[in-house]
Amino acid sequence: DGGITQSPKYLFRKEGQNVTLSCEQNLNHDAMYWYRQDPGQGLRLIYYSQIVNDFQKGDIAEGYSVSREKKESFPLTVTSAQKNPTAFYLCASSMTSGGYYEQYFGPGTRLTVT
Amino acid sequence: AQKVTQAQTEISVVEKEDVTLDCVYETRDTTYYLFWYKQPPSGELVFLIRRNSFDEQNEISGRYSWNFQKSTSSFNFTITASQVVDSAVYFCALGGQTGANNLFFGTGTRLTVIP
Numbered sequence: 001d002g003g004i005t006q007s008p009k010y011l012f013r014k015e016g017q018n019v020t021l022s023c024e025q026n027l028n029h030d031a032m033y034w035y036r037q038d039p040g041q042g043l044r045l046i047y048y049s050q051i052v053n054d055f056q057k058g059d060i061a062e063g064y065s066v067s068r069e070k071k072e073s074f075p076l077t078v079t080s081a082q083k084n085p086t087a088f089y090l091c092a093s094s095m096t097s098g099g100y101y102e103q104y105f106g107p108g109t110r111l112t113v114t
Numbered sequence: 115a116q117k118v119t120q121a122q123t124e125i126s127v128v129e130k131e132d133v134t135l136d137c138v139y140e141t142r143d144t145t146y147y148l149f150w151y152k153q154p155p156s157g158e159l160v161f162l163i164r165r166n167s168f169d170e171q172n173e174i175s176g177r178y179s180w181n182f183q184k185s186t187s188s189f190n191f192t193i194t195a196s197q198v199v200d201s202a203v204y205f206c207a208l209g210g211q212t213g214a215n216n217l218f219f220g221t222g223t224r225l226t227v228i229p
Contacts (some may be wrong), residue, residue: 033216040123040221041222042219042220042221043159043205043219045216048216058216088157090157090158090159092159100147100210101209102149102161102164103161103217105151105159105160105161107156107157107158108157108158110157
């Protein structure tokens with residue numbers, strides 16, 4: 001079955017630690033995205049990647065970093081510089097970049113930092 | 115600027131009632147796409163529909179229907195004979211030439227269907 005996997009579903013970290021969230025897709029999509037969702041709010045774009053070895057900042061990139069070494073994988077690192085890291089993180093992919101194609105989402109990772 | 119407004123924050127209906135979720139958008143693009151997603155309690159966003167700006171025909175899929183009206187910049191979503199499984203947060207999104215690598219999401223409408 002084609003889809004997007006994110007692991008783990010729940011993640012707990014101590015303040016000051018970096019943490020990496022994984023995202024893998026087997027849809028053969030070129031574009032991948034990371035969003036953050038806070039309670040009662042919509043989705044805010046953190047980073048996106050149109051192609052391997054290339055990525056761009058979204059609206060709220062500060063305190064986050066990404067890599068795109070393989071087409072299938074787009075991990076997100078939440079660094080200690082992110083002031084409010086506790087949130088629900090969603091990874092998505094689309095056939096190609098551009099606002100014309102639907103994005104398909106993974107199940108999300110709920111990160112709690114204490 | 116690209117903007118999507120979902121003015122209804124929460125809606126509650128009794129099972130079997132019809133319900134309409136409103137979506138109003140703003141864009142200067144001449145070509146754009148509109149989307150609806152469903153987010154059940156599990157958290158994963160599920161794609162429901164994509165419409166392009168040149169096609170104003172209404173669409174029906176089972177109990178779901180969508181009404182796209184360019185004159186009022188709206189793309190409303192109706193669920194007929196609602197069921198408990200329809201309880202979720204529903205997001206409307208806009209994509210186009212501006213900010214071409216992104217979808218702009220509304221803040222969502224939480225629908226609760228009461229048995």
